[in-house]
Amino acid sequence: MTALIEAKNISKTFSRGGVFARRRIEAVKGINFSLEEDKPEIFAVIGESGSGKSTLARMILGIHKPSGGQLIFQGQDVDKIPRAGRAAFMARVQPIFQNPFEAFNPLKKLDFYLTMTATRFGGATSRAEADAASDQALRQVGLSLDEIKGRFPHELSGGQLQRVAIARALVSKPRLILADEPVSMVDASLRMSIVNLFGDLRDRLGLSIIYITHDLATAYYISDRLIIMRHGEVVEQGPAREVLSNPQHPYSQQLRAAVLSPSATLETITPTH
Amino acid sequence: MSSQPILRVENLKAHFRGTYFGVSREVRAVDDISFDVERNEIFGLAGESSSGKTTLIKTIAGLIRPPLELVGGRAQFAFLPDAPTIHQAAPAAVAAIRWRHLSYIMQGSMNVLNPLRRIGATFRDFALPHLGGSAGAFEATVTAHLERLRLDPSVLSAYPHELSGGMRQRVTIALATICKPEFIIADEPTTALDVIVQKDVLGMIRSIQREMGSSVLFVTHDMGVHATLTDKLGVMYAGRLVEVGATRDVFAAPRHPYTRHLIHSLPRIGDVTQRSGLPGTPPNLANPPPGCRFHPRCPLAMDICRTVQPAMIDVGPGHRASCHAISEGGS
Known part of the structure; x- marks a missing residue:
């Protein structure tokens, strides 16, 4: 039972201002969780804006250094990875961003990103190898290199572009994917196919996915476990369906009650005070 | 007068026309749309990005700027009785009804408030010319109105960046409703x-609408919001209205396959059945597919769908949909 990634009491404090009026903002306060190496799962991180979920994501990616605690990825402290080992770490932990239209440079062709990832992190040494790796990754998401080669981001719809973003993350054969609000900018008719794709990647490729979202309904639908964050702290955690069916913490209950669904009525949303 | 709808949209068409490198291009963002909005109701408009929702409401509000062009049809407001459509009304008449009769809650409250002016100054800029009266009386009106939206009067002396997103959105709602449009x-x-915060803001829009008896044209792609808030629902796909009816009826028995997909693909807490996305992608409006615009993605597509544009037909009281499968007798 080895951990793929383990967060041990990690926290992050930002300081703002100069010598005078110095303010400290505690974005993440002592979070613990761990994902098992041999048990791929979709782990949802739920919280409102400002709850520290994106700061947590940046720490997992090694962009921010934790101010306290340790983040262990496959037995290695993420913070202490030497410069030489950085690329190997990045190959194993890959991000997917919220807005596919902002994630890609509109003036660059899409296959450029796939080739770059293949040569930098995927170990491809020739053009042919990079193309083969790109094509393989694109096929995992239901596309192929023939469809993508030479095309610019504006030629694809949001859903297709997000698939390309996921394929790009898969090129380096990662163990962990960090998806920050990956479906909130995708059209409603295509959203569920992206969400289903995550489930498919978990089942077929054995990938673990950290799914950051504020959408409780998709978290319920796809994730195995979840943590609910508020003001940098975890207020509730556990198996996704159990927690969302019967939330215990007042904040989780409030979140649960705010989910709008076709069965909700007008009266339930009218403020009472 | 009371039986007359407050807004009647008839065969409205607005296209983006432009010439790029000598090639003229026409994007039919609003194509032959008709619906009525009655007094004291919330009319919801659903549809995904690039389905023409925002272009439609801009056209209805008379905010037509090149390259957008009005091609045909009309949008008549009951408070502009002399003009058959807002686009033919005198500019002075339109300016007079803005804010007073017709107001606009904009997307992205972060961007619509002037960051260099205090909220109070913004209120004076927008609402004072319409409300008139002394500065003291105006101040009192604004304060009373803010309290209705559970905002402290101290926000008037704040700059937009000092407020949270939810508060800013409430300020824009207060701005849009202060003149009781x-x-x-x-x-x-x-x-x-x-x-x-969303639930809070929706509840507020609902209660203030009920209190003032106004009509609201509410645009969002979120079907959950429509189910909770709106009285009537219109669903747009690729620049056309594909289904319209009472929200309750549309959710209970959606007739157009696109509406059915939107409703059935919503994940719900407590329901673990498999949901799926639609195959294909939304069409390019510069070159929409012939016939029914939905046919390349439609599970029910027949031969006729590929060539003939389906007409809007009545499928129930006040419930219309445009799909060949309905007129063929199937569903």
Whole structure:
């Protein structure tokens, strides 16, 4: 039972201002969780804006250094990875961003990103190898290199572009994917196919996915476990369906009650005070 | 007068026309749309990005700027009785009804408030010319109105960046409703907000609408919001209205395959059945597919769908949909 990634009491404090009026903002306060190496799962991180979920994501990616605690990825402290080992770490932990239209440079062709990832992190040494790796990754998401080669981001719809973003993350054969609000900018008719794709990647490729979202309904639908964050702290955690069916913490209950669904009525949303 | 709808949209067409490198291009963003909005109701407009929702409400509000062009049809407001459509009314008449009768809650409250002016100054800029009266009386009106939206009067001396997203959105709602307009257009007002704040803001729009008896044209792609808030629902796909009816009826028995997909693909807490996305992608409006625009993605597509544009037909009281499968007798 080895951990793929383990967060041990990690926290992050930002300081703002100069010598005078110095303010400290505690974005993440002592979070613990761990994902098992041999048990791929979709782990949802739920919280409102400002709850520290994106700061947590940046720490997992090694962009921010934790101010306290340790983040262990496959037995290695993420913070202490030497410069030489950085690329190997990045190959194993890959991000997917919220807005596919902002994630890609509109003036660059899409296959450029796939080739770059293949040569930098995927170990491809020739053009042919990079193309083969790109094509393989694109096929995992239901596309192929023939469809993508030479095309610019504006030629694809949001859903297709997000698939390309996921394929790009898969090129380096990662163990962990960090998806920050990956479906909130995708059209409603295509959203569920992206969400289903995550489930498919978990089942077929054995990938673990950290799914950051504020959408409780998709978290319920796809994730195995979840943590609910508020003001940098975890207020509730556990198996996704159990927690969302019967939330215990007042904040989780409030979140649960705010989910709008076709069965909700007008009266339930009218403020009472 | 009371039986007359407050807004009647008939065969409205607005296209983007432009010439790029000598090639003229026409994007039919609003194509032959008709519906009525009655007094004291919330009319919801659903559809995904690039389905023409925002272009439609801009056209209805008379905010037509090149390259957008009005091609045909009309949008008549009951408070502009002399003009058959808002686009033919005198500019002075349109300016007079803005804010007073027709107001607009804009998308992205972060961007619509002037960051260099205090909220109070923004209120004076927008509402004072319409409300008139002394500065003291105006101040009192504004304060009373803010309290209705559970905002502290101290926000008037704050700059936009000092307020949270939810508060800013409430300020824009307060701005749009201060003159007690008869018709409010709301363009995705809650999309950028967190679920708890969203619920709060929706409840507020609902209660203030009920209190003032106004009509609201509420645009969002979130079907959950439509189910909770709106009285009537129109669903747009690729620049056309594909289904319209009472929200309750549309959710209970959606007739157009696209509406059915939107409703059935919504994940719900407590329901673990498999949901799926639609195959294909939304069409390019510069070159829409012939016949029914939905046919390349439609599970029920027949031969006729590929060539003939389906007409809007009645499928129930006040419930219309445009699909060949309905007229063929199937569903």
